[in-house]
Amino acid sequence: xxIKTLNQNKSSWNKVAHHFIGKDALPxxxxxxxxxxxxxxxxxxxxxxxxxxxxxxxHSLKYMFEKGACELWGVDLSETQIKTASETLKxxxxxxxxxxxxxxxxxxxSYFDIVYSIYAIGWTxxxxxxxxxxxxxxxxxxxxxxxxxxxxxVHIKSQDGQLYLDGSYQDEGTIVYPNFKxxxxxxxxxxxxxxxxxxxxxxxxxxIDSVIESDVSASYDNKNEDITDRxxxxxxxxxxxxxxxxxxxxx
Numbered sequence: 001x002x003i004k005t006l007n008q009n010k011s012s013w014n015k016v017a018h019h020f021i022g023k024d025a026l027p028x029x030x031x032x033x034x035x036x037x038x039x040x041x042x043x044x045x046x047x048x049x050x051x052x053x054x055x056x057x058x059h060s061l062k063y064m065f066e067k068g069a070c071e072l073w074g075v076d077l078s079e080t081q082i083k084t085a086s087e088t089l090k091x092x093x094x095x096x097x098x099x100x101x102x103x104x105x106x107x108x109x110s111y112f113d114i115v116y117s118i119y120a121i122g123w124t125x126x127x128x129x130x131x132x133x134x135x136x137x138x139x140x141x142x143x144x145x146x147x148x149x150x151x152x153x154v155h156i157k158s159q160d161g162q163l164y165l166d167g168s169y170q171d172e173g174t175i176v177y178p179n180f181k182x183x184x185x186x187x188x189x190x191x192x193x194x195x196x197x198x199x200x201x202x203x204x205x206x207x208i209d210s211v212i213e214s215d216v217s218a219s220y221d222n223k224n225e226d227i228t229d230r231x232x233x234x235x236x237x238x239x240x241x242x243x244x245x246x247x248x249x250x251x
Contacts, residue, residue, distance in 0.1 A: 002125040005174075005188045006077065006100050009123065012185035013078035017057070019181045021084060024119040025059035029147040030243035031232040033214040041145050041210065041247050045069050048113035051137060053101050053130075053146075054120020058085030058094070065092045069114075073107070075099050077123070101133070102126045109136045117146040119243075122190060127197070131204035138250040144206065147245045150213060151194045156240050161227040163239060169193065194244060206248035213241040 027036040036042060046068030052061050055074030065072055072094040076082050082098045089096070099105045101117075101124055115134050124130040134144055154175065157166045172192050180187040201208060216237050225235040232242060 005125050010077050012187050014080040015185040016181045017080040021057045022059045026063040029245050030119050032216050032237035033243040034217050050114045051112045053117035056081050058088035101130050112137050115144045121146045122148040127200050135204045142250050145247045150241045150244045158229045201248050209249050210247040212245040214243045
């Protein structure tokens with residue numbers, strides 16, 4: 001774990017968490033993406049023990065509760081997020097922990113039917129260790145499903161409605177945002193290739209079930225494209241996937 005990065009991001013997440021209440025939460029997999037209602041990756045949820053990695057405001061766990069999951073567990077780096085999640089899940093018995101996803105805090109092993117992460121797994125400072133931990137949490141036959149920015153999307157820039165490629169996809173490392181969400185909240189986000197995620201899943205012991213470069217959700221079919229230079233836009237999303245979604249199985 002890169003402790004300095006974790007501490008910096010934790011402090012910044014505590015400042016910007018209010019921007020993300022209910023955002024990037026199931027049934028959504030991310031900005032403009034197809035939803036769980038469209039993709040049906042989770043199969044049966046009723047009666048299952050589930051864990052959310054990077055649970056944020058708790059709205060994905062609330063979705064799982066409403067679908068009949070029998071146990072709800074969540075981990076998040078930010079105390080502010082955990083506090084919000086506790087309020088979101090006040091009508092359910094949820095086990096919530098404030099911790100880096102990279103750290104083994106003694107969560108049950110070979111216990112969960114489903115582990116998932118919606119737009120959070122890419123924040124890890126140690127992908128290999130994180131995936132090995134997630135593999136250890138799952139029962140044999142259990143599923144790990146996660147979404148994250150499509151690794152090429154950060155390079156797709158827009159200027160006056162024209163899209164172009166910026167920077168090098170080949171170069172992995174980190175991107176530093178000095179004022180995340182317009183606040184004095186520096187964030188350090190790792191930059192990895194698609195192959196890195198897939199190969200690290202395999203090294204951790206997973207079998208890849210599905211790799212989805214998400215289309216735009218059908219709910220946007222009749223909406224006008226917003227010609228804008230914003231990072232996320234319908235105009236960009238219809239031409240290049242904002243999001244990758246991977247489902248892997250522990251056998």
